[in-house]
Amino acid sequence: MDATIYHNPRCSTSRKTLDKLKEAGIEPTVVKYLDTPPSRAELKRMIEAAGIPVSKAVRKREALYSELKLDGASDDQLLDAMAANPILIERPFVVTDKGVRLARPIESVDDII
Template structure:
């Protein structure tokens, strides 16, 4: 079984999600998204697959997302902002053959495992 995780090793939720995948036998492609950010097109695909609006994947804590008006911005504006500044991407995003989920809380990953 394979999975891809858009990961921040400094984030406990992201580390927990990675461990959960490994504990369940997944071969995990780990992408440190702050160093190797996804493209706008990749983000759009991931959120569409997860059944989420891009604003639902917006990281608020520790960012200037609210000051920039991003929580109420259009999907295109949010995707553009995330592509330009990957710190705005909430983590971890996980993709398996069964779909994509934001691993907050980590239990949501059970839906795609």
């Protein structure tokens, strides 16, 4: 199975999700999204494919979220902010042949692996 994880090695949820994929026999492509962020269009496609609102895909606990005054921002404004500042992207996103999930909770990837 082809799989990609948009990964931050400093995030415990991201590390646990990567471990879960490997335990399932999947050796995913690992994209360190802070170094190689998805484009705005890729990000929008992943969020739509995951079936979640844009507001769920943004890290509201990041100081930058407050600094940029994103509370109450539109989907387009949030996507622009995440594309320009990948630290604002919630993690990890997992993409497989069966679909896309934001692994929060980690078990949400079970139906695509």
